[in-house]
Amino acid sequence: MTASTAPLLPDGIVVVVKRECETCQMVVPVLRELSEAIELHVYTQDDPDFPDAPAAVSDSDLAVSWFHNIETVPTVIRVANGVETNRTAGWMRSAWEELTGVEDLGADLPPMRPGCGSMSVDPDLVDGLRVRFGGSTLSSRRIEVAAAEDEFEMMFARGWTDGLPVVPPTDARVMAMLEGTGRAPSDIVTVVPPNLDEITVEKVAIAAVMAGCKPEYLPWVLTAVEAACNDEFNMHGVLATTMPVSPVIVCSGPGTRAIGMNSGGNALGQGNRANLTIGRALQLVVRNFGGGRPGEVDRATHGHPGKVSFCFAEADDTSPYGSLAVEHGIEPEVDALTVFAGEGPQGFVDQLSREPESLASSMAARLQAIQHPKLVMMFDAIVVMGPEHARVFAAAGWDRNRILTEVNSHLNRPGTDLVRGAHGITEGVPEAFGEAESLPKFRPGGLMLAYAGGGAGLFSQIIAGWVNGDKGSKPVTRAVQY
């Protein structure tokens, strides 16, 4: 039998027990005392013959336990006129006596003993129970996979994957995922390009399941989807461009550590579930819900591997210059993320500079080359500095502003150097800029710093951007909404 609404509790005293629980076994004599004194109703979760006396009502489908939020057995509930008025969990003589109104209970027992976990909150059972008793909250179309059909192959065949297998989004998995947020499944998150339909929290949760996320990652995925799908970030253009860019998600705040994100060695690489699956979930939202697929609206000439997923955490707790989110106006210690339309990371090696002036000049020389040494002010960039490079600046007392100012000071070139045709190279800035005395590589705010990486290695990584500003994409930073 399956209950879809809360079963009513009978008036009197209700006790929920299971045989597997030693505390429940211990209180059987108390249950007998109570059954002789008052109106007592015992519900048993596992063995219908437990206790043998007084006789118990079976709650083998756990409907009573689920709907009445039993977290511990034994739980004692007082019910009057069908309504719960009080409850106590575990065995505590004084609490049982007060609740039942019966004196001198369990004289041979210790005064208190904690109970055991209810089967209705057993991690192995809870996802199934949530579907059985609360399944009506999801509104997505159900698709039945035939018994002889492999669900993984079926999802490949429908074009729902990024080339790697995805986790089948069953009711149980999606409902478990939704436990990761306080938002209702039907809440509208944003409008997703290129098809421009409104996406709900439920549909984002489906993508998160498929990507391999845990429920605690969902708020980060929801925030990333909101941050990417708007006019400012211009997800449509980032998707449709021939350039090899996609949303890069830079996360910071204590929540990154709570969900186990990697900000240390190999932070931009493989091996961390949270980093990889949060970025992947955003991509699957755009692919499956938005309808943005390679060869269709996605016109990338080459693409890059980070278009499967590109998401990492900053080590903002040890950063000598704070986080990118704080640079963009978020309070310190607030969980936040920035989406940036970026390419794959490109290396910057300088193993000899021990003075900040040398390292700043060296970094600038490397940055001048992003996209093209003669193209300026069109593209932003994030430098993900490793601890060993950052230490050179920190030891000299340079803060974020000082580092950026010094690096930018080496990134000015006369128009004659950059104009089309200069140095025998046709590519370059338009002729109108040829007379300019000095042209900066980056627009104001276009060069950004993040802090991540392992403790060894005098390296940093540069993430070069796409067409910036109103004409293209702006980095968008959002506090994570739980």
Next chain:
Amino acid sequence: MTTILDPTSGRKVVERERLARPASLVGLTVGLLDISKPRGDVFLDRIEQRLTGIGANVKRYIKPTFAKLAPVDLRHQIATECQVVIEALAD
């Protein structure tokens, strides 16, 4: 048997019939849309010469940026002023 939830928006794509190709461009107004990519103007200047040479009327339009959709007003203007449109992607 496994039951899974549909990850798509469930949108049904509307198939639109293309208009019949005109037998001749003589006397028709042809819109030339420059999406603001480098050298798109070079391509469209030549196309304009060829079209006016065969008796078509030409109107020129420019998207504010190649990186975003053409604004609704611009699309509406082209649709109301032209019978044919050519877009220079220039990539």
